[in-house]
Amino acid sequence: QSLAEEITNKDSRYLNTNSDSEVLLHYFADLLHTNNPPEDSEEFFYLLCSAVTKIFKRVKGAYSVVSIVIGKGLVVFRDPQGIRPLVKGERSNGNNGKDYIFASENTMFYSMGFKPKGTVLPGELIYVDEAGKVFSKRLVKKSFNPCIFEYVYFARPDATLNDVSVYRSRLRMGQNLADAWKEKYPNITPDIVIPAPSTANTSALSFAHELGVRYSEGLYKNTFIGRTFLMPGQAERKKSVKYKLVPQETEIRDKKVLIMDDSIVRGNTSWEIVRMLRDFGAKEVYFAVACPPVKSPCFYGVDMPTKNELIAGNMSEDEIQEYLNVDALLYQKIDDLVEAVTRKGNHHIDTPCMACLDGNYVANDIDDAKIEEMETMRVNDRNGK
Template identity: 50%
Template sequence: RLKMGEKLADKILRLYPDNDIDVVIPIPDTSCTAALPMAHRLDVKYREGLVKNRYIGRTFIMPGQAQRKKSVRRKLSPIQLEFRGKNVLLVDDSIVRGTTSKQIVQMAREAGANRVYLASAAPPVRYPNVYGIDMPSATEFVAHGHTVEEIAEYIGVDWLVYQDLDDLVECAAGINSSIDRFDCSIFDGQYVTGNVGDEYFNRIESLRNDSAKAQDPGNAEVIELHNQG
C-alpha cells in the first residue's frame, strides 16, 4: 500500500503538475497507509480529518441506497478545522458504487472545504467478482460504462484520479517475485479460470442487485442490529 500511494502521487503529479492541493486526508482506515506516502510525495500536509465510528458495518455491501447513505453519515464525522478553507485531496482504497464517496465529498464541502479532489488506490471496478467476494452486481458499479470524468461529476469532486492497473500489479509483484499472475478480473474482466460465461454472469447479476437483496428482510435486520451494537 505504501508503494501504491507513491505510484498514485506520481500519476497526480503527471496529470496535475501545478495542482493546488493543501492537504491529503485518507478515508479511514484502509487508505491511510497509501495516503501517507502520497502526502510526502506531493509535499503537502497529511491529516486524519475524518473520525470513524468503528461500530458501523461496511457500507458498500449494504442493501439499498438509503441504508448506505444513512450509514455513511453515521460512520464518518469530519473535523472542520482540517477542511475549512482548504483544497483537500481525499484518498480511498477503492470506489465501488460511489455512494460512500459521494456522501463523503458532500460532508467535506459542508465542513468548509474550498475544493475537493479524490484519488483511488485501486483502478476502476468495472466487472463482477466470481471467486467468492460478495460484491454488488456489475451494473451497480459506478465505473460500469462510465468515464472517469462522468464518475467525477456524479461523485461531485473537482477531479478524480484512479490507480493504473499496471502500477497496481507492479506494487503487488514487488512483495513476492515468485507470483507471475494476479487475478485482476474486477478491473479488466479477464478471469484466470477462463470458464466464466454469460449464463453465470446473468445469475450473479440477478442475485446481487439491490432489488434481490431487498426481498430478503434478514439482510436489513442483521445490518441494523450490527450498527446498533
C-alpha cells in the same frame, strides 16, 4: 449451481443453505466414502489426495478450505490458482510436539504464540493427523493468480499474504499514484491529504509524503459501523456513511483538500464524503483512488454488486468526476497497482486476479450467460426469493 443440482438430484442429498461451502462439503464427503476404510494416516492421506485431485478438476474458482474430519484430523487445501489467501503457522505445544494454524491472514499469529511459516501453495493439500504428524503434497500446479483486491481493501495492513506485506504494498500504491498525480496535474497541489478511513490511511500517507504536503486524519471513523459496500440495501448504505464518518472542520475549512480512498465501488460513500467536505468549507476538493475503476462484479468469494450497481461499470472517469462534484479525479492505473503489489517479496505471483477491474475471470469459468445467471441469483437472494 450444476454441482449443487447433481448432489441433490443424483446423490439424494439435502442442502440446508445456498452456501457454496455446503455444496463443497457434500462433494468432499462423497469422494471420501469407500467400502474399504483406510487403516492408518498414510492410507487416509492417499485417499485425500485422490479426493482433492478430483475436486481440483471439477470445482473451478476460488476456495481455501480448512476442515476437521472426525477421528482423522485436520485437512487443508487451496484452489489451484490460489485466488483466495491461505497462510500457515506453528508453535511448540510444550509436549515435544507442535500446534498448527491455518487462516486467511497471519495477523493473530503473534498474539497466539504462533510463528508464520509461509503460504499454503495453490493446489496444495495438507493433512495433520490426530497425533500431529503432517502430510503435504502439491497436487496441481497452474498459474498463480491471487486476488489483488485483498491488498487494496480486504486484508489488514499488518498482514502478509503470499509473502507480500500488505502495508508495504499500500505504501507503494500511494507512491505510484502520487507520481501519476504529478504527471496529470502538475499545477494542482492540495493543502492537505485526508484518507477515507481506514483502509486508505497507508496509501494516503505515502501519497502525501511524495507530494510534500501534510497528511491529516480529517475524517473521524465510527468503528461501530461495518463496511458499507458489503451492505445489501442502498438506503442502509447511505445512512451508514453519515454515521460512519465525522469531518473535522479545523482540518478542512478554507483548504484545498485531497481525499484518498482505497477504491470506489458504488460511489455512495465517495459522494457523501465530498458533500461533507463542501459543507465544512473546503475551498476545493480533489479525489485520488488507490485502485483502478471497479467495473465488474466478483464471483470468486466476494458478494460484490452487480455490474449495474458499479459506478465505473456505467460511467466514464469524466462522468464520475462530475457526479462526485470534485475539482480533480485520479484513479490508479492497473499496471501501477500490479507493480505496487509485486515489486517486493518472494511471492512467485504470475498475474494477480483482477476480474473486478479488467473483466478477466482467471479460472476461465465465467461468460456473459454465467454473469447474468449469477447476478440474477444475487438479486433474488437480496429480495428473499
